Amino acid sequence: MHVPDGLILFPQYLVYYAIAIVVIFFALRWARNSLDERAIPLLAVLSAGIFAIQAMNIPIPFGTSGHMMGAALIAIIFASPWAAVLVLSIVLILQAVIFGDGGITALGVNIFNMGVVGGFVGFYVYKGLKNFNGKAAVFTAAWASIFFAAIAAAFELAMAGAFPLDLGLFYMGGFHAVIGLIEGAITVVVVVALQNVRPDLFSLEQKPSEVASK
């Protein structure tokens, strides 16, 4: 999912850089206003865990592989899509600068796809479905987060002239519909584990604000 250099050319990538700077500003503002100080260790550990697990590519059929993205996980646990933007931005900047994972010119577009699209789709799908079934909502939100991030990438790469739109959508959507099952499964496991270990920090049944006010 990490777009490399050379697909989205100058000056188009500057548009995504501009978007990324704006959303990082909002993400930092979320942290200042809404990040519970007791949850800072949780944010740090989950960021580190997402970095590590993004290197763990799991094979899927068709000779392809995929890895966890983590945006829905963060958005659900911290009850805000901006939390996902913050964590994914930190992870993606380090990946691009030190490890060459995702192009440096594509940093803006990668933050937009994985942080913004992933975080917002994950958060609102979860919000819309959680009253039916908590775990199913988490799974669906995580699946949708990576699927729609991939769809966004297909549109952007078509606009950049790198992919034909129809085939780009077909393959990006198809591969990530399968990779989304991995995203969904891992996200459910982590959310349920966290709920059991630290119900004071996060609960599927309650909003964090209700937990905090106890």
Added chain:
Amino acid sequence: MSPKNKKFLVGGIAIALVIAVLAPFMASSNPDGLDSTMEKVMQNPETEPAFESPLPDYTIPALGEENPLGGVIALILGTLLILGIAYGLSIIIKKKDGKKNT
């Protein structure tokens, strides 16, 4: 930091590091969803990085590209860096706010 928080932090870091150590051995080397799509829809899917990153593709160049030890070290380094940056950044952001309120 409360003992409970400390225990949680240590446990979480341990899990992240275990993943970092296992990833170079267990991760699939198949192209990911985007790379596979590039191979399917582009005539020339080869791309060149715009700048030379110090640890390209989670390897330590001095140890050789195929050495899994390089991958382990690179991923442990990255995991700890992210941990420190996320923790430090959050603390700094919150501290500023605390001063304003008090």
